[in-house]
Amino acid sequence: xxxxxRRLFPVLAGLSAFFLxxxxxxxxxxxxxxxxGLVQKIFYFHFPAWMAMFLAVFVLGIASVQxxxxxxxxxxxxxxxxxxxxxVFGLMGLITGPLWxxxxxxxxxxxxxxxxxxxxxxxxxxxxxLLRQYGGAGSDRLAAGVGIFAMANVPFLYVSTEIWRxxxxxxxxxxxxxxxxxxxxxxxFAGFIVLCMAxxxxxxxxxxxxxxxxxxxxxLEED
Amino acid sequence: xxxxxxxxxxxxxxxxxxxLRVLALGLVVGAxxxxxxxxxAQPATTAAQDGFxxxxxxxxxxxxxxxxxxxxxxxxxxxxxxxxxxxxxxxxGTVEAELAxxxxxxxxxxxx
Numbered sequence: 257x258x259x260x261x262r263r264l265f266p267v268l269a270g271l272s273a274f275f276l277x278x279x280x281x282x283x284x285x286x287x288x289x290x291x292x293g294l295v296q297k298i299f300y301f302h303f304p305a306w307m308a309m310f311l312a313v314f315v316l317g318i319a320s321v322q323x324x325x326x327x328x329x330x331x332x333x334x335x336x337x338x339x340x341x342x343x344v345f346g347l348m349g350l351i352t353g354p355l356w357x358x359x360x361x362x363x364x365x366x367x368x369x370x371x372x373x374x375x376x377x378x379x380x381x382x383x384x385x386l387l388r389q390y391g392g393a394g395s396d397r398l399a400a401g402v403g404i405f406a407m408a409n410v411p412f413l414y415v416s417t418e419i420w421r422x423x424x425x426x427x428x429x430x431x432x433x434x435x436x437x438x439x440x441x442x443x444x445f446a447g448f449i450v451l452c453m454a455x456x457x458x459x460x461x462x463x464x465x466x467x468x469x470x471x472x473x474x475x476l477e478e479d
Numbered sequence: 480x481x482x483x484x485x486x487x488x489x490x491x492x493x494x495x496x497x498x499l500r501v502l503a504l505g506l507v508v509g510a511x512x513x514x515x516x517x518x519x520a521q522p523a524t525t526a527a528q529d530g531f532x533x534x535x536x537x538x539x540x541x542x543x544x545x546x547x548x549x550x551x552x553x554x555x556x557x558x559x560x561x562x563x564x565x566x567x568x569x570x571x572g573t574v575e576a577e578l579a580x581x582x583x584x585x586x587x588x589x590x591x
Contacts (some may be wrong), residue, residue: 265552265591276560277523287533287534288533288534289527289531289532289533290527290531290532290533290534291525291526291527291532291535292526293545294545294546294549295548295549296531296547297549298548298549298553301552301553301556302552305556317508318502344559344560344563347509347559348555348556348559348560350523351552351555351556351559352552352555354553355548355549355551355552355555358548359545359548360524360526361522361524361526361582362522362524363522366514366521366522367514368521370509372514383491404544421528422521423522423524423526423528424528425526425527425528426528426529427528428529428530429527429528429529429530429531432530433531434531434532434533437531437533451560455560455563455564455567458564458567458568458571459567461496461571462567462570462571465571465575465578466574469574469577471576471579472578472582472585473581475585476581476584476585476588
């Protein structure tokens with residue numbers, strides 16, 4: 257871990273803890289949505305979880321480009337960390353979504369474009385991690401290609417509710433939110449984004465330590 | 480005619496390739512049909528899709544069933560975040576212990 261990261265993690269972890277521990281208070285004070293009632297409050301964790309996942313996927317994609325075209329080992333380590341985080345935040349979205357859907361739609365799951373593409377993106381990210389774990393020599397470059405492919409999916413996933421209209425709320429919901437809904441959402445959003453950055457710093461440190469360990473083993477074997 | 484000129488092994492390979500192509504085509508057609516059926520079976524809903532509108536209070540019959548779902552969603556998010564952080568610390572502890580051990584061995588070797 258670089259000295260900057262070492263100082264950065266406690267600050268980010270503290271900030272995210274502050275936002276996320278106070279978020280329920282802000283969310284409780286928000287009004288109920290007229291058609292969904294209480295269950296709509298899942299939205300305040302569901303949407304930020306997906307946004308944190310998208311952030312992690314963009315970090316993965318950009319780091320993969322850096323590694324593929326410039327050969328930066330540090331970018332490869334960041335990509336692995338970001339991929340794992342994207343899976344974690346995607347899992348949050350995939351769990352909170354059905355809990356919201358069963359009350360709002362009457363079904364746990366709907367194979368519409370948005371939900372199906374979300375599952376596919378999660379599977380692509382799991383494929384990336386499996387490739388890194390079991391792919392053997394050269395899998396890092398192949399995985400970088402998968403990482404770029406995952407990033408390319410995000411814009412399609414985001415606009416999917418506009419192209420294929422189903423029961424899922426449109427993307428226009430968030431920009432047109434009344435202030436009473438917007439405050440808890442952006443409060444929670446800040447908490448998730450900062451949490452994502454804190455976890456990324458911690459996970460990247462793990463990759464750096466593993467790289468240092470590999471270097472030491474190589475030094476040991478040289479003689 | 481081209482296949483007739485191939486040897487036995489090549490014919491078998493060409494035949495396998497043909498079977499694979501048929502299987503791939505079947506998979507694509509099946510997936511397309513499945514998605515069409517799924518899209519046709521959208522549930523009817525009154526839930527907002529174009530924008531959220533606030534209201535003063537929720538109906539009494541709506542309060543109890545939704546509460547466990549909201550609690551479960553929030554608990555799941557917290558459990559995943561804390562659990563993941565815990566796995567990072569566990570893995571970091573293991574790697575750092577191994578790092579210290581190998582560094583000591585390298586130091587011992589260089590000192591000897």
